[in-house]
Amino acid sequence: MQHTITTLVENKPGVLARVSGLFARRGFNIESLAVSITEDPTVSRMTIVVEGDDAVLEQITKQLNKLVDVIKVVDYQGIPIVHRELAMIKVNAEPSARAEIMQIVDVFRAKIIDISDKTFTIEVTGSVDKVDAMERLLEAYGIRELVRTGRIAMMRGARTP
């Protein structure tokens, strides 16, 4: 099962290597990873999407907690959250296809953020499913390049980890 884990860590050099190294050597699979600073500049947040059963997840959270630089680990399983992912897609856009593509962009509430004579670069934000769906639709025109951020997530309501 897919889990979204949020990890608050000391904002120090090498922390990302400690966390990613831990996943690699213990055989845990990272589906996506997003890292940024938080409202507190001494703290970074890693949002990690992993695949695994309950036993694996228990090991992941416990092993993460053992890292001295890790302040807090929360598995969002069973907790209502809002989550987003952002993608930029550079897609072929021949003059004949432009209207269609713009319609898709409109429906997905995405944005065209760059145009060349042969391509659009489209920014789309949303759940993983939404980004996946957008990607599928654009495949027909020929995707030249695609970049996705990985999931970020927050609890709904006033709660924080």
Add this chain to the structure above:
Amino acid sequence: MKLTGAQALIKSLKREGVEVIFGFPGGVVLPIYDCLYDCKAIRHILVRHEQGAAHAADGYARATGKVGVCLATSGPGATNLVTGIANAYMDSIPIVAITGQVRTTVLGKDAFQEADITGITMPITKHNFLLKNSKDVPEVVAEAFHIAGTGRPGPVLIDIPMDVSLGQLDYKPIKSVEIPSYKPTTTGHPLQIKKAAKAIAAAERPVFYVGGGAITSGASPELVELSERTHILVATTLLGKGAIPETHPHSLGMLGMHGTAYANYAVAHCDLLIAVGARFDDRVTGKLDAFAKKAKVIHIDIDPAEIGKTVHVDIPIVGDCRTILRQLLEHVEPRQETEWNEQIMRWRKEYPLQYGSGAALYPQYVIEQIWEVTGGDAIIATGVGQHQMWAAQFYKCRYPRQFLSSGGLGTMGYGLPAGIGAQIGRPDKIVFVIDGDGSIQMNIQEVMTAVMHKVPVKVAIMNNQYLGMVRQWQELFWNRRYSGVDISAQPDFVKLAEAYGAVGMRVEKKSQVADALKKSLEYKDKPVLIDFRIEREENVFPMIPAGQSIEEMMVHRPK
């Protein structure tokens, strides 16, 4: 007070109570070595290979309970520590490894003797630091010792670039360490304690399974009291040896692959397994789904990640073993001996540890004789292999921190440097290194260290001219194809000892054993090597083949 980074380092080490450093110098640690030159409070033990320094710090830590310290230069100096650090990590031994590093201005530019040692040791340290600023030295040293020695202990590495050692800082001693993200749990949850006490009262066939965590936490008195109050017998792991005196009637000796048959039968048939500071290693459990399969499991450990890592646990209690056993003593009612105790005693009678009674020189006999001449009071350090298992089986430990052995990593060559470290930490004790002819050669250069520093360790080499444990596996599971294990091409260990300035002896007959051992005790200012020419193809039994269950246990050599 204005100090250089190196001066602040030495001052901080003194504040931590460091009395000895095992090290080897080099270019970028020159500022530190220059400070050590005038430092009366800290003794520097010059090893002959940095691996020896790490193992010696480890042996010192195991024997004394203090944090061991080793020091090496950058690049190859640092990478030579790696095996010793990994060894300490696997066995949860507190050491602080200090390495020099190239100047921060050239870091990452492949400078001479540069190696990314914090990157390399990330998976084998509890934590590590790369210092970038001289002003951080006091705080980082204090944090390193705090992290190494508390919670589940482990090695911590501090990498110090040369310009950080040379740079100036305004030194202020660190009074206390506060790391918000590091707060080990020490006290057991009261509810879990009550549940455990209830389970103990309800059990018909309980048994203790005790590991290195009990030694680390100093839980021996509580363990013995609890065992005596409840008449629950105690099996220990290799690292748990001495947690209960092995001469105590409640001790079942070691369990696991080469454990006593009766300890393994007790665990296999118990209905309550009380694990104390042990981590269900595969050398203990064998085949997991056959291990203690009728048992409810209580698991006491300071590391929450060990709970449920390999086996299902019914009653986990996270915290310091000693504290938790004390809490348990408040709730556990006395129990009488039962039919279960008698059953275990019958197994003990039926399947005792044994070996050949002929005239040949059996290694087990040598180890028993070491026990005799030392009154069972010597600290034992071992290498890895058959001799290690014979030592574990036949040297009955009387007290904790008596048996120093590489458990998790299985590092050949650990014994001699660890024995040197232990002897330096415990000059009041006799230290015997029980080693193999293969294992000893992995760090034989440290004989020179012992000679130079007048360390009177006794080294008993169980010499069968084989890499014996591998040969045993080949004999039993690989159709006697002895590939790569014959080491009859070997130095004359007596002459070698003498060449180093140590005492060398050779023993080929049973009748010479006791005299040679007694004679070795007379040397108080130099090491003694005794080359015991043991029966070449003697095996370690009992044996449960790797990954199998107690059903497959070979109590003796198969016919």
